[in-house]
Amino acid sequence: MGDVKNYIKRRLENDGEYSADYDSGYEEFKTGIILKTLRLQNGLTQKEFAERMKIKKSAVSQMENHVTQIRLSTLMRAARLFGKKISISID
Secondary structure: OOHHHHHHHHHHHHOHHHHHOHHHHHHHHHHHHHHHHHHHHOOOOHHHHHHHHOOOHHHHHHHHOOOOOOOHHHHHHHHHHOOOOOOOOOO
16 A cells, blocks of 8 residues: 555544545645655655756645645646646546
């Protein structure tokens, strides 16, 4: 089981509030994990990533740790920085 799945499993088992809001919050959480994974794969610290994105290091930490919602414009800048594309679907 991957790191993200292990983390989710532990939180679902130990945090009742997290469990109740899991479905609605999962996509936002996953976005932060994706940003962190991309940052690490590219060998960037939070500070270096923040400088390239022209945002504060604290904003990077908040996005990666699901403390704040991530704006679409921020996601688009991150995607360009890493040479990626954003795909959005409504099911």
